[in-house]
Amino acid sequence: MAIPNYWRSIPQRYRYEAAKCTGCGKIFFPPRIVCDECASRSFETINLSRYGKIVTFTVIRIAPSQFVDQAPYPIGIVELNDGIKICTQIADCNPDDLKIGMPVRLEFRKISQDGTPGIIQYGYKAVPVK
Amino acid sequence: MRDVAIIGVGMNKWGELWKQSIHEIFVEAALEAIDDAGVDHIDSMYVGCMSGGLFNGQEHLASVLADYLGVASIPAARVESACASGGLAVKCGILDVMSGASDIVLVGGVEKMTDVSGDAATFALATAADQEYEVYQGVTFPGLYAMMAHAHMHKYGTTSAQLAAVAVKNHANGSKNPLAQFPQLITVDDVLNSVMIADPLHILDCSPITDGAAAAVICSLETTKRIDKKPIVKFTGFGHATASIALHSRSDLTTLTATTEAGNRAFKMAGRTPADIDVIEVHDCFTIAELMVLESLRFFEPGQAGPATEAGLTQIDGKIPVNASGGLKSKGHPVGATGVAQIIEITKQLRGEAGDRQVKNARIGMTQNMGGSGGSTVTHIMEVI
């Protein structure tokens, strides 16, 4: 990923910053500048809950080159307690033990390395809550 | 507004066409369509191509292709909606004829995917997903459809064998299509024993990487009176809709809202319902996609497309024949060309020219062409006059 793009998204990747519509309360992650529910253009910044549950998942066995050294890895859609859904890898688990509905929390992790000259990219991964 | 007919179709044998450039592949299909139509000129051209830039390092494609086709000077546009680019080109051509701006229009699609490595092709295709919040995390296209499949199985009890039945049926149909990339017959066990790509999708649940082009000539219905071509096939409806490209932003992971919307718009325009459709080509980029599309268009109730496929209802001689051409699965999936190839198959079916895969008494056909994991869909309904 290009460095300006990575830098722009640090508030989301590191701190789960989302935009909450001051008109209707709908939450957007990543933030938007117009609400698709009430057309309001006024938002406040909130931090998303780090806890949620698995809505669906798969195990990536044939991975893109940046992720080959991690394969096979589980990845899923997690619904956080605020109702926001995100796509995230699920770490520190045996894929065979994962189930839809399982509680997870988000942790700050290395996501990938952008080739030899590129930056190390960080962000969130879900971890099952024991 | 004017009625629009389809008077010529052309498509090459799809596959790994290392000896041919993107220009040659497209021009071959376009010339065949022009010859089939029997016209001496075209007024304008629309070409669907997802990523000439990433696959071939070539943008500005509409002018390149018009030049190589020998028609430079006409207005030509390349349109992009990921894997729905071809369907979108057809829709743009219809609007051009309807408006009266053009009378005879070439609509085509092309993708030359084997000029780059498998990894580069995977990257190019993944640009149809949300780069920042899906691809960044390590998801792949099979991974996105695998997550839909898992959610569908969890909600409705859909099985891997039902998914496999889609692939088996489409390869059986493709074995009767001389232009198909993978005409081989396969069994449910072949699918279930093939290598796992992203659970629960095996490699035989996935459509392939393909080079290919498809083209059609469309014109106003008045113009067909000057052309000796029977039977005449006319567009009676089309629909186009968008949805979030990020799968995780959708409220229900087991349905495709853009497909439902685009379907409803086409049904309404044509004054038809799913029960009226004799033959349909749908976007089976993965086996689960065919099931979800059939449910989203309401050919089957939610959760019922899997059992229906297993029971043979979507075979060529079934209640609603689906992907008689072999679909993306067997025919191949050069992404920009797919939507146009669907139109070609329905044209052949309605003209009664589909050979061994002919659906009996096909008079009303439909196509559904989808971008990405469902972020865009274009539908068409076509009928014999």
Ligand SMILES: [Zn+2]
């Ligand atoms: Zn709002």
